[in-house]
Amino acid sequence: MKAKVTVTLKNGVLDPQGKAIGHALHTLGFQGVGEVRQGKLIELEVAETDPAKAKAAVEEMCRKLLANTVIENYAIELVG
Amino acid sequence: MKAKVTVTLKNGVLDPQGKAIGHALHTLGFQGVGEVRQGKLIELEVAETDPAKAKAAVEEMCRKLLANTVIENYAIELVG
Structure with missing residues:
Protein backbone atom coordinates (compact mmCIF):
# COMPACT_ATOMS: atom_id res chain seq x y z
CA MET A 1 0.00 0.00 0.00
CA LYS A 2 1.24 3.45 -0.90
CA ALA A 3 0.91 6.51 1.33
CA LYS A 4 1.36 10.16 0.46
CA VAL A 5 2.27 12.41 3.36
CA THR A 6 2.19 16.17 2.98
CA VAL A 7 3.92 18.21 5.66
CA THR A 8 3.16 21.94 5.75
CA LEU A 9 4.13 24.72 8.11
CA LYS A 10 1.39 25.81 10.51
CA ASN A 11 -0.27 29.17 9.91
CA GLY A 12 1.71 31.94 11.55
CA VAL A 13 5.04 30.13 11.27
CA LEU A 14 7.49 32.15 9.17
CA ASP A 15 8.38 30.50 5.86
CA PRO A 16 11.56 32.10 4.44
CA GLN A 17 11.82 29.47 1.70
CA GLY A 18 8.32 30.31 0.48
CA LYS A 19 9.15 34.01 0.64
CA ALA A 20 12.26 33.43 -1.48
CA ILE A 21 10.23 31.57 -4.10
CA GLY A 22 7.69 34.43 -4.14
CA HIS A 23 10.46 37.00 -4.66
CA ALA A 24 11.99 34.95 -7.45
CA LEU A 25 8.61 34.67 -9.20
CA HIS A 26 8.12 38.44 -8.98
CA THR A 27 11.60 38.99 -10.41
CA LEU A 28 10.70 36.68 -13.30
CA GLY A 29 7.69 38.88 -14.08
CA PHE A 30 4.87 36.95 -12.42
CA GLU A 48 0.52 -3.28 5.75
CA THR A 49 -2.53 -4.02 3.57
CA ASP A 50 -5.30 -3.02 5.99
CA PRO A 51 -6.07 0.69 5.31
CA ALA A 52 -6.86 1.54 8.95
CA LYS A 53 -3.68 -0.11 10.26
CA ALA A 54 -1.58 1.40 7.47
CA LYS A 55 -2.90 4.86 8.27
CA ALA A 56 -2.21 4.38 11.99
CA ALA A 57 1.36 3.27 11.22
CA VAL A 58 2.02 6.22 8.92
CA GLU A 59 0.56 8.57 11.51
CA GLU A 60 3.03 7.25 14.07
CA MET A 61 5.84 7.80 11.53
CA CYS A 62 4.68 11.40 11.11
CA ARG A 63 4.67 12.06 14.83
CA LYS A 64 8.03 10.36 15.41
CA LEU A 65 10.03 11.47 12.40
CA LEU A 66 8.40 12.99 9.34
CA ALA A 67 6.84 16.11 10.85
CA ASN A 68 7.80 18.48 13.64
CA THR A 69 4.36 18.79 15.16
CA VAL A 70 5.29 21.95 17.06
CA ILE A 71 5.45 23.95 13.85
CA GLU A 72 4.14 21.61 11.14
CA ASN A 73 0.87 19.99 10.15
CA TYR A 74 0.71 16.70 8.29
CA ALA A 75 -1.90 15.06 6.10
CA ILE A 76 -1.94 11.40 5.08
CA GLU A 77 -3.49 10.05 1.91
CA LEU A 78 -3.53 6.32 1.17
CA VAL A 79 -3.27 5.32 -2.48
CA GLY A 80 -4.14 1.86 -3.80
CA MET B 1 -7.20 31.66 -6.52
CA LYS B 2 -4.96 29.17 -4.76
CA ALA B 3 -2.74 26.63 -6.52
CA LYS B 4 -0.98 23.60 -5.11
CA VAL B 5 2.07 22.45 -7.02
CA THR B 6 3.68 19.10 -6.25
CA VAL B 7 7.15 18.52 -7.62
CA THR B 8 8.46 14.95 -7.58
CA LEU B 9 11.59 13.31 -8.91
CA LYS B 10 11.11 11.33 -12.10
CA ASN B 11 11.25 7.55 -11.91
CA GLY B 12 14.81 6.32 -12.16
CA VAL B 13 16.31 9.47 -10.65
CA LEU B 14 18.21 8.66 -7.46
CA ASP B 15 16.63 10.12 -4.32
CA PRO B 16 19.17 10.11 -1.46
CA GLN B 17 16.88 12.18 0.78
CA GLY B 18 14.10 9.60 0.41
CA LYS B 19 16.62 6.81 1.09
CA ALA B 20 17.75 8.58 4.28
CA ILE B 21 14.15 8.87 5.48
CA GLY B 22 13.60 5.15 4.75
CA HIS B 23 16.72 4.22 6.74
CA ALA B 24 15.65 6.41 9.67
CA LEU B 25 12.18 4.79 9.68
CA HIS B 26 13.77 1.31 9.73
CA THR B 27 16.02 2.36 12.60
CA LEU B 28 12.94 3.55 14.50
CA GLY B 29 11.41 0.09 14.15
CA PHE B 30 9.08 0.60 11.17
CA GLU B 48 -5.85 35.44 -11.82
CA THR B 49 -9.47 34.31 -11.33
CA ASP B 50 -10.00 32.40 -14.57
CA PRO B 51 -9.07 28.74 -13.85
CA ALA B 52 -7.65 28.06 -17.32
CA LYS B 53 -5.48 31.19 -17.30
CA ALA B 54 -4.40 30.58 -13.70
CA LYS B 55 -3.34 27.04 -14.58
CA ALA B 56 -1.43 28.25 -17.63
CA ALA B 57 0.38 30.87 -15.51
CA VAL B 58 1.31 28.35 -12.81
CA GLU B 59 2.50 25.92 -15.47
CA GLU B 60 4.83 28.59 -16.82
CA MET B 61 6.12 29.19 -13.27
CA CYS B 62 6.82 25.46 -12.95
CA ARG B 63 8.76 25.34 -16.20
CA LYS B 64 10.73 28.52 -15.45
CA LEU B 65 11.45 28.16 -11.74
CA LEU B 66 9.60 25.68 -9.56
CA ALA B 67 10.62 22.41 -11.21
CA ASN B 68 13.73 21.17 -12.96
CA THR B 69 11.96 19.40 -15.81
CA VAL B 70 15.04 17.36 -16.70
CA ILE B 71 14.73 15.32 -13.52
CA GLU B 72 11.41 16.36 -11.98
CA ASN B 73 7.71 16.05 -12.74
CA TYR B 74 5.17 18.57 -11.55
CA ALA B 75 1.43 18.46 -10.97
CA ILE B 76 -0.83 21.47 -10.51
CA GLU B 77 -4.06 21.49 -8.54
CA LEU B 78 -6.23 24.60 -8.35
CA VAL B 79 -8.13 25.15 -5.12
CA GLY B 80 -11.04 27.55 -4.75
Whole structure:
Protein backbone atom coordinates (compact mmCIF):
# COMPACT_ATOMS: atom_id res chain seq x y z
CA MET A 1 0.00 0.00 0.00
CA LYS A 2 1.24 3.45 -0.90
CA ALA A 3 0.91 6.51 1.33
CA LYS A 4 1.36 10.16 0.46
CA VAL A 5 2.27 12.41 3.36
CA THR A 6 2.19 16.17 2.98
CA VAL A 7 3.92 18.21 5.66
CA THR A 8 3.16 21.94 5.75
CA LEU A 9 4.13 24.72 8.11
CA LYS A 10 1.39 25.81 10.51
CA ASN A 11 -0.27 29.17 9.91
CA GLY A 12 1.71 31.94 11.55
CA VAL A 13 5.04 30.13 11.27
CA LEU A 14 7.49 32.15 9.17
CA ASP A 15 8.38 30.50 5.86
CA PRO A 16 11.56 32.10 4.44
CA GLN A 17 11.82 29.47 1.70
CA GLY A 18 8.32 30.31 0.48
CA LYS A 19 9.15 34.01 0.64
CA ALA A 20 12.26 33.43 -1.48
CA ILE A 21 10.23 31.57 -4.10
CA GLY A 22 7.69 34.43 -4.14
CA HIS A 23 10.46 37.00 -4.66
CA ALA A 24 11.99 34.95 -7.45
CA LEU A 25 8.61 34.67 -9.20
CA HIS A 26 8.12 38.44 -8.98
CA THR A 27 11.60 38.99 -10.41
CA LEU A 28 10.70 36.68 -13.30
CA GLY A 29 7.69 38.88 -14.08
CA PHE A 30 4.87 36.95 -12.42
CA GLN A 31 3.27 39.97 -10.74
CA GLY A 32 -0.01 38.31 -9.78
CA VAL A 33 1.60 36.00 -7.23
CA GLY A 34 0.60 36.50 -3.60
CA GLU A 35 1.70 34.44 -0.64
CA VAL A 36 3.85 31.40 -1.36
CA ARG A 37 4.43 28.60 1.14
CA GLN A 38 6.62 25.57 0.73
CA GLY A 39 5.97 22.17 2.23
CA LYS A 40 7.23 18.63 1.88
CA LEU A 41 5.77 15.62 0.14
CA ILE A 42 6.82 12.14 1.23
CA GLU A 43 5.67 9.07 -0.68
CA LEU A 44 6.20 5.72 0.97
CA GLU A 45 5.42 2.05 0.43
CA VAL A 46 4.08 0.24 3.49
CA ALA A 47 3.75 -3.55 3.72
CA GLU A 48 0.52 -3.28 5.75
CA THR A 49 -2.53 -4.02 3.57
CA ASP A 50 -5.30 -3.02 5.99
CA PRO A 51 -6.07 0.69 5.31
CA ALA A 52 -6.86 1.54 8.95
CA LYS A 53 -3.68 -0.11 10.26
CA ALA A 54 -1.58 1.40 7.47
CA LYS A 55 -2.90 4.86 8.27
CA ALA A 56 -2.21 4.38 11.99
CA ALA A 57 1.36 3.27 11.22
CA VAL A 58 2.02 6.22 8.92
CA GLU A 59 0.56 8.57 11.51
CA GLU A 60 3.03 7.25 14.07
CA MET A 61 5.84 7.80 11.53
CA CYS A 62 4.68 11.40 11.11
CA ARG A 63 4.67 12.06 14.83
CA LYS A 64 8.03 10.36 15.41
CA LEU A 65 10.03 11.47 12.40
CA LEU A 66 8.40 12.99 9.34
CA ALA A 67 6.84 16.11 10.85
CA ASN A 68 7.80 18.48 13.64
CA THR A 69 4.36 18.79 15.16
CA VAL A 70 5.29 21.95 17.06
CA ILE A 71 5.45 23.95 13.85
CA GLU A 72 4.14 21.61 11.14
CA ASN A 73 0.87 19.99 10.15
CA TYR A 74 0.71 16.70 8.29
CA ALA A 75 -1.90 15.06 6.10
CA ILE A 76 -1.94 11.40 5.08
CA GLU A 77 -3.49 10.05 1.91
CA LEU A 78 -3.53 6.32 1.17
CA VAL A 79 -3.27 5.32 -2.48
CA GLY A 80 -4.14 1.86 -3.80
CA MET B 1 -7.20 31.66 -6.52
CA LYS B 2 -4.96 29.17 -4.76
CA ALA B 3 -2.74 26.63 -6.52
CA LYS B 4 -0.98 23.60 -5.11
CA VAL B 5 2.07 22.45 -7.02
CA THR B 6 3.68 19.10 -6.25
CA VAL B 7 7.15 18.52 -7.62
CA THR B 8 8.46 14.95 -7.58
CA LEU B 9 11.59 13.31 -8.91
CA LYS B 10 11.11 11.33 -12.10
CA ASN B 11 11.25 7.55 -11.91
CA GLY B 12 14.81 6.32 -12.16
CA VAL B 13 16.31 9.47 -10.65
CA LEU B 14 18.21 8.66 -7.46
CA ASP B 15 16.63 10.12 -4.32
CA PRO B 16 19.17 10.11 -1.46
CA GLN B 17 16.88 12.18 0.78
CA GLY B 18 14.10 9.60 0.41
CA LYS B 19 16.62 6.81 1.09
CA ALA B 20 17.75 8.58 4.28
CA ILE B 21 14.15 8.87 5.48
CA GLY B 22 13.60 5.15 4.75
CA HIS B 23 16.72 4.22 6.74
CA ALA B 24 15.65 6.41 9.67
CA LEU B 25 12.18 4.79 9.68
CA HIS B 26 13.77 1.31 9.73
CA THR B 27 16.02 2.36 12.60
CA LEU B 28 12.94 3.55 14.50
CA GLY B 29 11.41 0.09 14.15
CA PHE B 30 9.08 0.60 11.17
CA GLN B 31 10.08 -2.60 9.36
CA GLY B 32 7.23 -2.64 6.84
CA VAL B 33 8.44 0.44 5.01
CA GLY B 34 9.53 -0.03 1.41
CA GLU B 35 10.64 2.65 -1.00
CA VAL B 36 10.46 6.24 0.21
CA ARG B 37 10.63 9.24 -2.10
CA GLN B 38 10.62 12.88 -1.13
CA GLY B 39 9.15 15.69 -3.17
CA LYS B 40 8.19 19.33 -2.74
CA LEU B 41 4.86 20.99 -2.22
CA ILE B 42 4.42 24.65 -3.14
CA GLU B 43 1.21 26.50 -2.33
CA LEU B 44 0.69 29.85 -3.98
CA GLU B 45 -1.91 32.58 -4.29
CA VAL B 46 -2.46 33.86 -7.81
CA ALA B 47 -4.46 37.00 -8.62
CA GLU B 48 -5.85 35.44 -11.82
CA THR B 49 -9.47 34.31 -11.33
CA ASP B 50 -10.00 32.40 -14.57
CA PRO B 51 -9.07 28.74 -13.85
CA ALA B 52 -7.65 28.06 -17.32
CA LYS B 53 -5.48 31.19 -17.30
CA ALA B 54 -4.40 30.58 -13.70
CA LYS B 55 -3.34 27.04 -14.58
CA ALA B 56 -1.43 28.25 -17.63
CA ALA B 57 0.38 30.87 -15.51
CA VAL B 58 1.31 28.35 -12.81
CA GLU B 59 2.50 25.92 -15.47
CA GLU B 60 4.83 28.59 -16.82
CA MET B 61 6.12 29.19 -13.27
CA CYS B 62 6.82 25.46 -12.95
CA ARG B 63 8.76 25.34 -16.20
CA LYS B 64 10.73 28.52 -15.45
CA LEU B 65 11.45 28.16 -11.74
CA LEU B 66 9.60 25.68 -9.56
CA ALA B 67 10.62 22.41 -11.21
CA ASN B 68 13.73 21.17 -12.96
CA THR B 69 11.96 19.40 -15.81
CA VAL B 70 15.04 17.36 -16.70
CA ILE B 71 14.73 15.32 -13.52
CA GLU B 72 11.41 16.36 -11.98
CA ASN B 73 7.71 16.05 -12.74
CA TYR B 74 5.17 18.57 -11.55
CA ALA B 75 1.43 18.46 -10.97
CA ILE B 76 -0.83 21.47 -10.51
CA GLU B 77 -4.06 21.49 -8.54
CA LEU B 78 -6.23 24.60 -8.35
CA VAL B 79 -8.13 25.15 -5.12
CA GLY B 80 -11.04 27.55 -4.75
